[in-house]
Amino acid sequence: MSKTNKKGKKVSRRKFLVRGGLGTLGVLAVGTYLFRNPIRRNILAYANSMDMAYMGSGMEPMIWFEVTSDNQIILHSPKVEMGQGTFTGLAQMAADELDVSMNQIQIVHAQTDTGNIDTFSTGGSTSVAGLWQPLRELAATMREMIKVEGAKKLGVSVNEISSENAQLTAAGNSITYADAVKDVTEWEVPNTPPLRDLKEYKFIGKPIARIDLEAKVFGDPIFGLDAEMPDMLYGAVVRPDKIGATFVSSDTSAAESMPGVVQIIQEEDFVGVVARSYSEAENAKQAIKVDWSVERDWSSEEIQAILQVGEGNASLIQKEGSDIDDSSEVIEMEFSSPIGAHAQIEPNGVLAYVNGDKATIHISTQVVNLTRKEVAKRLGFDEVQVNIVPTYLGGGFGRRLHTPHAVQAAVMSRIVGKPVKYCFSRKEEFQHDMFRPPTHHVLKANLDESGMIKAIRHDFSSGDVAIDSPLLPGFVHSILGADVGAIRGGFCQYSAIPNIRTVSWHVELPFATSWWRSLGLLANTFAWESFMDELAVKSGKDPVSFRLAHIQDDEAGTRLKAVIQAAAVKANYTDEIVDGRAMGFAASTDAGTPCAQVAEVSLKNGKIKVHKVTCAMDPGVAVNPDQVKAQCEGSIIMGISASLFEKMEIRNSELSPTIYGPYQMALMKHAPKEIDVVLLQGIDKPGPVGEPPLGPIGAAIANAVYRLTGERLTAMPLQA
Amino acid sequence: MTISFQINGQAKSMDIEDGNTPLLWVIRDMLNHKGTKFGCGKAACGACTLLIDGEAVRSCSYAVKFAAGKSITTIEGLGNKENPHPVQQAWIEEIVPQCGYCQPGFMMATAALLEKIPQPTDEDIDKNIINVCRCGTYYRMRKAIHKAAQIKAESIDPINS
């Protein structure tokens, strides 16, 4: 952890900006300038940990809170809710410092019009961790501001006032927050008050039910595709089946006379149609004939041939001691992982309305600011002319870090003069995903006489994750020479090994690869932890003590050791096969969060069955332990799905499968019937949660299979 | 053509130009019940599952003309915040949803399952509940399905049932 952590910086009083009255009686809006200049620290450490603070634009006042006349607090979140439970965590943090109860706080996605824009993204498991300090400070400051106004109305001094449940009390008299702030036009902004001790919090650290639980159980229209506007039309855009296809010409004559067609859209970079209904738009789209030019055919085998350690550019990203001595006895293994799809259930979609000089975009996006920039640029608008209305996401997983469909919908809307809603077909989702890149890994090590690792080296090749992403400035990669996403989990976490090398190889692939939940972590950990298991076997040690023996007692090492021990104890780890079930062990450190898992696995008719997973993780302060556990459970099941089943193929430049089923994913029957999560707290602030537990699962399963069969599985998807 | 059916207890008569239009889009876009979700349009993910005369049906693959004279139940009609269906109650108690998008489909499939098998075994659940969830909420869903069975059994009045 960097000592000059920006998260520790106090919200400056002078940067507090207050506006009163948003047109509703008793509405209070609090805005502030937050941190500028996001990336100014040890860039490699940043790249490894992705330890990002919340990044405001630093340019505009941001509306964080409103107090409504019925004494509710509305928190405008610059982070989006995609299932990870961030909204609940943020509401708990705010409620605890505001002195309101959980049913007195609501949380909504901040529209860009409010100014509260996160200039980076929702991703990297940073939302709760990044807002930990600033959100509590904002809430505490606002509480004090309300107290000041309450004191005036109650005729007492601020010191005499106590606050609880959105109510101020002094000398037997009470006043609600709403009444206290009603009619306030001139605010006094106090210095940022000290934050409370962790033990004093009523909600932080408690398993509060998700704040969006009822909306999601009763089917409320909260998602991007649920958005509606009067007179809305439906769009569709034609996409090629083949990778690398470029548009040559189109014949839209048949589509023009199809029922319900309002207009054929012919732009420089896309062909689409606007119709009265979704079905009519899709039918017309099928009738548009597009001639695509495809330079060459690609196959999975060709991709595999170029995606090899030794091909492309190498960057040394970790260097301790000297390189491994190849002339000595070297243990070497190779691993690989396939192209993976996001396959989130809500297809990408958008509702756009360009009305004169104003554009409104309802969308499931992880990059509110980037979506706005791209729409504004295409329309020739200033950014303030575009209001992005973020919705709940029907799954994110990194898929919604790219939203060019917002631009297309905006263009279509401007042409037809009405709101246009449009979404991907499932085939388009699969063929035009920004895939999890395939990877190839070579690991080498040698052991000393006592079975300890003398030197270790990890070379890995991956398609792009972050390189060329509009999300990160290009200089990040030109300084590093490596892909900050692909290297997640690629580093050696066994700090007691004296000689370590990690080398990242980069090749360009002919199709788009990008951010997929946990980035390189799943594949890198699969390779690392399968190899560590092999080394433990070679050294004649059990996998738990072998790992522990290679970890230093610094902060990161102590936390990693603790989760390894906790997982082993909780699972009653054994190398023995009991009732046909074997255990596999694996651990990873992702963005500073260590996690260890034990998978209990059997084989039935050659098929891998995962019965139970024990997971120990140290996320620091678990703001909502129930939702941290939910993230562990979900990551484990998503990891099982990716490790055992998922794989995209390329034939004649066509990516397939294009539908669930052929693209096999974990179903109910594949999920472990037991998932046992142990949470440790090794630091006194929240750390990343949503991705770290995705690390160990693949290796844990493969290591269990090794115990059953004596064979190492070295390629995902794992097949015994 | 005019197609009449019941949806969530209400009679509806719809003017439909193309009777082959998937029921999903009639419900989402014409009737504005957004709880039934579009996930794949290929009857593969189950996000659009609803009940037709009590049977689980994937509405993206169900021509609206077949709905004539039938009774449709969507997540909005399964229960409400004041009076949740046992499945919804169990989903709340187990805090099942993450992103939540696939959940209505799972809840509708579960509601159908409990009508056929009031106390489903794990094997019954594995066979019948084959929708797709990307967040990986299956672990909690299984617990919630067993809990829903229990709530439903307890809520049946032994004298009048």
Place this chain on the structure above:
Amino acid sequence: MKKRLHFSLLFLGLVIFGFGLASSTGYNTYYVSETDSVENASSSEAFDKMMQVLTHERCVNCHPNDNVPKQGADSHPHYFGITRGDENMGYQATNCATCHQSENNDYSGVPGAPEWSLAPDKMKWEGLSRVEIAKSMMDAERNGGRTPEETLHHLTEHELVLWAWNPGLDANGNLREVPPVPKDEYIAAVKEWFENGAVIPSE
């Protein structure tokens, strides 16, 4: 010789069983012939045509030998772990009709026809030779107790069978392959084969 004897005995058993059935259903028009002596060229041609259809995946995919319906030109197991269930309709709450209706659905690419279901357990054709399929379908014990007339009706008039020539679009919007013989020719061939005594050639 030994093999032939065995066959005849089996056949005798079938005939006896068949008569038992005949008394209750009153059929006596057709007799199942188990001989290679009365084949004529025309009957053999009719048999060939019929079997080109009946061995096609459009038919065999729903006559599995492992209780797992098959899909597609490659006859892969039905996705999502669907199996026969108690009534050839899948599982209790998630069954054929959850996705398959009485018509093909060109939006989803899900095929459909009236009575969409698997052929009953005894009618396993998958992996059988043409002769074995023919024997199976004429065997009342394995064809659901159908008389030859009823079998003829199933083969030539049952909507679910004739769906094979109207199999609709698949999930990618491509037309499914139809059997290699046009429907009319197939129906004529089946009728001819039955009229000529439903002679099953030897292997």
